[in-house]
Amino acid sequence: MKVTENPLSFFALGGINEIGKNMYVVQYEDEIFVIDCGGKFPDESLLGIDLIIPDLTYLEENRDKIKALIVTHGHEDHIGGIPYFLRKLSIPIYATKFTLGLIELKIDEHRLRGDTELLTIDSNTKLEFEKVQVSFFKVSHSIPDCLGVVFHTPEGNIVHTGDFKFDLTPANNQYADIHKMAEIGQQGVLALISESTNAERKGLTPSEQMVGSHMDEAFIKASGKIFVSTFASNVNRVQQVVESAMKTNRKIALLGRSMVNIVDVAMERGYLTMPEGMLIDASEVDKLPAEKVAILCSGSQGEPMAVLSRLASGNFRDVTIYPGDTVILAASPIPGNEKDVSKIIDNLFQLGAKVIYGSGSTTGMHVSGHGYQEDLKLMLTLMKPTYFIPIHGETRMLHHHRMLAEAVGVEKGNTFIIKNGEVVDIENGVARQTRSVPAGDTYVDGMGVGDVGDIVLRDRKQLSEDGMLVVVITISKADRKIISGPDTITRGFVYARDSDELLKEVNRLVKTTVNDLQSENIHKWNVMKQNIKKSVGQYLFNQTKRKPMILPIIIEI
Amino acid sequence: MKVTENPLSFFALGGINEIGKNMYVVQYEDEIFVIDCGGKFPDESLLGIDLIIPDLTYLEENRDKIKALIVTHGHEDHIGGIPYFLRKLSIPIYATKFTLGLIELKIDEHRLRGDTELLTIDSNTKLEFEKVQVSFFKVSHSIPDCLGVVFHTPEGNIVHTGDFKFDLTPANNQYADIHKMAEIGQQGVLALISESTNAERKGLTPSEQMVGSHMDEAFIKASGKIFVSTFASNVNRVQQVVESAMKTNRKIALLGRSMVNIVDVAMERGYLTMPEGMLIDASEVDKLPAEKVAILCSGSQGEPMAVLSRLASGNFRDVTIYPGDTVILAASPIPGNEKDVSKIIDNLFQLGAKVIYGSGSTTGMHVSGHGYQEDLKLMLTLMKPTYFIPIHGETRMLHHHRMLAEAVGVEKGNTFIIKNGEVVDIENGVARQTRSVPAGDTYVDGMGVGDVGDIVLRDRKQLSEDGMLVVVITISKADRKIISGPDTITRGFVYARDSDELLKEVNRLVKTTVNDLQSENIHKWNVMKQNIKKSVGQYLFNQTKRKPMILPIIIEI
Incomplete structure (x- = not known):
């Protein structure tokens, strides 16, 4: 019996229950291997966000254990996060010649080249670390020079497919190493980690x-x-x-x-x-x-x-x-x-x-780079894994992939449908999912990485739907009289020129609200602001059925 | 030879180069017939907009000539604009029993029932107006009780298909009047106006x-x-x-x-x-x-x-x-x-x-209600029109529909691919497109109809992407000294708690900008505001690569 608590583990920092920001981690004792570092484009609900990258907390906290960032291929959802990764972590990057070419374009844009150790590998490379060896196999996909990865650990072999399809007549000689895959399968695969993008689609991907x-x-x-x-x-x-x-x-x-x-x-x-x-x-x-x-x-x-x-x-x-x-x-x-x-x-x-x-x-002008159901079953059949972890897909795709795995002989209960951050630990040949590491979306907005969160986005949403109204009022410190204002400014709410009456009434309301409070001897700013927001908000909603953000500004002089 | 300038004309106020807000107009001399009055749901670029309806300017300007609003069926993109139409125009509405049921639900929601004349028709109804007769034919679609419309005018017959498919085994007995369509075609169709939703799809719609x-x-x-x-x-x-x-x-x-x-x-x-x-x-x-x-x-x-x-x-x-x-x-x-x-x-x-x-x-659980290419060709073949105007579709669908029409015998040059507002005039059997009427999107936002336009939307977009920054400064009228501020408030821009330094620098910049101008004896508000916007905007962009809306507020006391 081993004594180490978590000898071998796998988890995703991105790429599960989503298409995008792929980042996976294989850890054996104190050796951490990161696979891919992708970006994801935000949907329209993430107002103003430029890019989403994985949360790197776990990696930053364990930086000394990380041996390599292995990049399977050069698509954005596998390399787009690299510049942000490199700003926080100085880790050697291993990738094929073409993939490195695209990574170099990217880090040159971010002016990060000098700091980075870029190491060229190919499907014949074998990397030797202290306890783990890493080898590779070629897969076909919609970009040249793609790899699957095998982690040879004392606990057993873990195979990560990268993105793949089986194409027996690929363009440009981008053949997959089917014989090598068969050999890997023969040697025994403890866990297969396989992409699921097209797990809903019947048949075999066209060539x-x-x-x-x-x-x-x-x-x-x-x-x-x-x-x-x-x-x-x-x-x-x-x-x-x-x-x-x-x-x-x-x-x-x-x-x-x-x-x-x-x-x-x-x-x-x-x-x-x-x-x-x-x-x-x-x-x-x-x-x-x-x-x-x-x-x-x-x-x-x-x-x-x-x-x-x-x-x-x-x-x-x-x-x-x-x-x-x-x-x-x-x-x-x-x-x-x-x-x-x-x-x-x-x-x-x-x-x-x-x-x-x-x-x-219909047109014959496009074929997918991701394997359909029969491709996925062929990979599962070649690898004959004991455990199966579907990755790189939305929830429904992972569930379909599980059904495919069971259809070709993976035992029921041996498929782990995990979320980003959920860790599968394997010890003495038994896999369990019980613990988690931090994982989630980190937003890139302009120069800021991770500085925009829920509050900022909530404000942007409100601003985007109904605009805003600023109301400024100046009050004398001495006698509490209104010296100037209220003055209102709106943006994104109503046409100013059509809204004279509406805004005049807002000013009247603000004045009344302030006077009422003062007559009760209430002078606290936050109470005044709260009351102004409430009365003006209610009035505007009744008149327009809109809820602009209301910003009362009180100046005491 | 007739002397009237535009005896017979057709145009769309909505529904062309889009799917949604269908509204079509057939006019013979001083008799105007409106077909459908739909709404359209905004895409995410129209921030905060609830619904889009057709521009009703032409109808309002010619309200005395409008004889009827004829509604072909009860889908939202054909009835969704009716409550807004009724607030501006008091016109009798003709529709089948089921369609009227849905219209009633809608106008009850808007509390408009009392004012509206609702007239039940069926496929056997014939409406007699002064110069034009209107008759109907049943079509199959994905909602019960749908009609196509025939306008019998002294210039010739105009046929509007409504939304349709051919379904020889429809559910619930919703058969189309194929024999009647054949008869209409035999009598001669001057112009066919036909929907184009599925003009890109090969074959016949499944039943x-x-x-x-x-x-x-x-x-x-x-x-x-x-x-x-x-x-x-x-x-x-x-x-x-x-x-x-x-x-x-x-x-x-x-x-x-x-x-x-x-x-x-x-x-x-x-x-x-x-x-x-x-x-x-x-x-x-x-x-x-x-x-x-x-x-x-x-x-x-x-x-x-x-x-x-x-x-x-x-x-x-x-x-x-x-x-x-x-x-x-x-x-x-x-x-x-x-x-x-x-x-x-x-x-x-x-x-x-x-x-x-x-x-x-794949699942067999859904079939489209809109005819595919063979359905559309069957309609064209039955009607044998001299002129053809494809409607109810995006541009590419209209072009495909034109090709289908030409394939079944409509003469090249006799198809009019028009835009909303472009009028096809027919005189002495000859159709021409030369003039236009006002047409476009009217935005409904809360209670407001048409009060939100490009400026408001542009502001909402800027606010949604980078938020805003308000900076307030109070200046003494007497000696031009800064009495209070600058104070800054941001929303949707950056987390306030992480941005102390940034905002302090903004305040310093504002102070410098104001002082610089005053030392040159420039005291105009708009110049001050312009300069503040410029210097603060530039600084924030350099620091954050974001462009929040900057609202300088200057109070003189």
Whole structure:
């Protein structure tokens, strides 16, 4: 019997019951390994928030034990939190060559390069720590150079899949190590930690090859210019667009900062090839015949300031979409972005463009990078884990994933559906979930990290819905008479010019409230303010059915 | 040759390039007919707005010519604006018995019943006006008692389809008048005005019958309680749930105000039948064995205060969801509601419920009420119109609908893709689009209709993203000295307790700014305020990368 209380444990600091801010932790005694450090984009209820990152409290408190930050691949929800992580923790980062390229872009933006130890690994790397060894296996996904991770611990092997699908005909040679996975499974897997994004979708994910053949077809049919919008990081798809362009004698122009930067990284590091002279500058597009050009652009998620949106509304300087041009949306809207993407499609139709859009299964222009149910079952079958922990998904996806695991033989009761922060401890081959570590959302707002919380957001919400009213009154310290005011200012509440009467009545009310209190000899500011808020609030609600924030300011002179 | 300038015209005051606030106008000389008066729910960019209704300027300016408001069916996007319409215009409303029932619910809520002339029509009604006759035909849709409208004018016949699908096996006998449509087409249609909601979707809409058989199956399989959430107004679907419950010996409870009210209207007016004693009160649910109860509830769109959401989070007083209960979502999320609906599904899984959800084509629990491409082509084929005006859809849907029309024989150039307010005039058999009438969004915010516009919304947006900072300073009129302040108050910007230093520096800056101006002998308030805004704004942005609204208040005593 071991005596250590928690020899082996696993938990998530982000990525469970959500899509985004992935961060997972494997700990064996005093060796901590962090997997991924993602960001998450806030939904519209988080007013003004720019990014959400994981709560790093546990890691900060145990900083001396952390051996590595291992990054499985270069998507935002796996690397977006890294600059904030690095400001607090000086830990070596291990990732593949392409992933490191994207991490470098990011930390350069934040001017953090100097401080960071970046270590290149590949699927053959073996890392030896004091008690734990870490090895890797290749997986297919919608970005090059993705890894799954195996932690070899004295208690047993823990496998983290990273994001994956099985694609037997991937673009750009991004094959998965199926034989190696089988071998890992044969050696015995104590716990499998596997992503769940598409656990609700039946069947097997279609192959990236499908996109290639549809892309070819669209290029052959098109007469005018062709615009293709996709995630720049989907380099394998970018490669297929390049190939369709080669077959139809079109030059390629790149529009958008992320497209230019990432293609640059990909070409420099050997993940994307283009013949000499094929790449042209945006300014050359309109000088060539329309049928000689294809344009790769960012903004496929409908981001209002990105290239595609500006092209669609005719606000892009260098390039114009003319009637008869073809626009291909080779990406699916991420949930929440549907409306912005639809707006762009509407604008493109208004310009007279031929627009190829819609779900990948309709157009053939997009396939998911995340495995469907049969992919997930294949991984579970290859790994034959004793314990199973579904991660990287909303609650319903985790539950579906559990059902899949049970269908292929994981024992009932051996799946742990945990929340961020809930720890699965494994000791003597037995897993238990009893304790938790701090976990939650840390908000990034401008320069501030974690300085905006519930009170600030609650105020923003009230301000956003009904605006505010400031009322200022100056009172003499000597005789308690009102010297000046009340004066009211409103913003976001009503049109000032239509509200003379309303605001005059507010001033009358404030005066009465103050006089009434004074006649009772009550002069405390907070009582006055409370009473002003109450009477003015009630009056405004009766008149307008709105509840602006009321800020009474009393100045004593 | 006629001499009147615009004998026959058509335009939309809402419903084009959008889904919502449908309102269409057919005018022949001095006879105006208004079709539908819908509301539209604002997206999250319209902070604090409760509802959007059409701009009624044209109708108010021509109130004496308006003969009728004809309402095709009782969905919110066709009746939601009626209370606001009635406050400005006293016009008789024509609708079928069920549609009037829903309109009455609505105007009773607004206490407007006394003033309104409500006239019951059915598909056999013929309305005779001075120059125009109006007749009707039945269409199938996802609510009972829907009509298409024919305007017989001296210039020719104009057909407005209302919302429709072709369903040859509808629930509840809601058959369309296909023979009558064929006859109308034979008589000659000058212009067809047809809805476009599903113009992007290939094939024929599935029949409501499909839902019935899947519902039966789910009821037979279920062991615990069954919850079905759907639009209350989809009475035909409610009827099918009732029938599944009868077959499996379950009683029915209704949860949610809209469910109770609309079922009430439907039963009273003969659109829904239930055996005596089948309906039980919510309070009885937990007294019966779980397998003896089915619950119909509202909230299928994820509305946070509606029943389904409260059930899913365990906050509903009378009824509880236990592990093993079945919850059926028999509705598709309207675009924009996906996240709220997903949250509910997540919560239901956490409660241990069996959840049947997802697109209708996967679960069989929902079919659209709007015709797909083949339905739309069938309508176009039946009507054989000379001119075609697609309505009720976003831009891309209108363009698809145009392509469908051309595919079945509408001449190229004879389709008018218009915007709200753009008028199609037809004279001597020739249609032209050259002029416009006022059209746009009128915002309802609390009691105010149309009193919130761009400035108020812009302020709300700024307040919502970065909050605000009020700075008050009192200056002596006599010697221009600062008597009190500067004092700062912030809301929605930063935590006050963490920002002492920041706000002290703001006060220093304000003092310096005021002193600097005074030393140059500048005492104008607006210059002072401008300079304070500028210096404080710049400082705060440098420190925080946020741009709160800055409100300087200068009091002179």
